[in-house]
Amino acid sequence: MNIILLGPPGAGKGTQARILVDSQNMVQLSTGDMLREAKSSASEMGKKVEEVMARGDLVTDDIVIGLIREKLIGAAGNGFIFDGFPRTLAQADALGTLLGEMGSNLDTVVELRVDDDALVSRITARSTCASCGEMYNDQTKPQPVDGKCSKCGGTDFTRRADDNEESLRQRLMEYYKKTSPLIGYYYGKGVLSSVNGLGEIDVVKTEISQVLNQF
Ligand code: AMP
Numbered sequence: 684m685n686i687i688l689l690g691p692p693g694a695g696k697g698t699q700a701r702i703l704v705d706s707q708n709m710v711q712l713s714t715g716d717m718l719r720e721a722k723s724s725a726s727e728m729g730k731k732v733e734e735v736m737a738r739g740d741l742v743t744d745d746i747v748i749g750l751i752r753e754k755l756i757g758a759a760g761n762g763f764i765f766d767g768f769p770r771t772l773a774q775a776d777a778l779g780t781l782l783g784e785m786g787s788n789l790d791t792v793v794e795l796r797v798d799d800d801a802l803v804s805r806i807t808a809r810s811t812c813a814s815c816g817e818m819y820n821d822q823t824k825p826q827p828v829d830g831k832c833s834k835c836g837g838t839d840f841t842r843r844a845d846d847n848e849e850s851l852r853q854r855l856m857e858y859y860k861k862t863s864p865l866i867g868y869y870y871g872k873g874v875l876s877s878v879n880g881l882g883e884i885d886v887v888k889t890e891i892s893q894v895l896n897q898f
Contacts, residue, residue, distance in 0.1 A: 684709070684898050685787060687765040687778075689865060690795035691858040692851060693802035693809075694880045695887060698818050699795070700766040702888050707895070710758070713766040716816075717750045718742060719843075736845055739853030741770055741861060748777045755781055770862045775869075790898050792869040793891055795880030799855060806846050813839035824884070 721729040814837030
């Protein structure tokens, strides 16, 4: 099964993708993670995208489509969760073509619906374990009091450079201008499902499972 998790920054795509990786043995493909990795490796591409990401703008279609193509070529079978990709209509078309070339297809697109006020407080409160990527939120899932990640015991927690109000405003603008048209695009293809992304993590997880159980 190949699915897209679609929604604005802070909607919970990464959190729900990680849950699916653990529970359904699927592979998470997050273009944001790939780009952050490129940035920290100080590669040519990393240098190119650093400022773009810090501003909250979208990286060019060529770069992200190239990253996804690299991951998909040679990957075995189905079972991908596309997290943060596609973000433009050109990326959506490219994904359709790539999956077709692999003899595969997209099963469903799960839209996580949330309102903007919730996004600001969620994003400015979030942090991640530097060792395993487990996600925390100061309000809803605080870091353990003993200072050790509940998943791997790591003690180093990081906050994303672009998780500040200014970048977030720009990331939201980009979402509404360039990514939200994908809701209509996938609705037209008959593959869109929407869930309320504002609930507790477990409630959203259950709603997503109900959607996926139909396949
Ligand atoms: P994310 O981790 O998905 O919130 O992405 C962080 C940042 O990486 C975004 O604000 C963009 O600058 C960039 N990015 C991630 N995925 C894409 C994509 N599919 N297209 C363009 N830019 C992306």
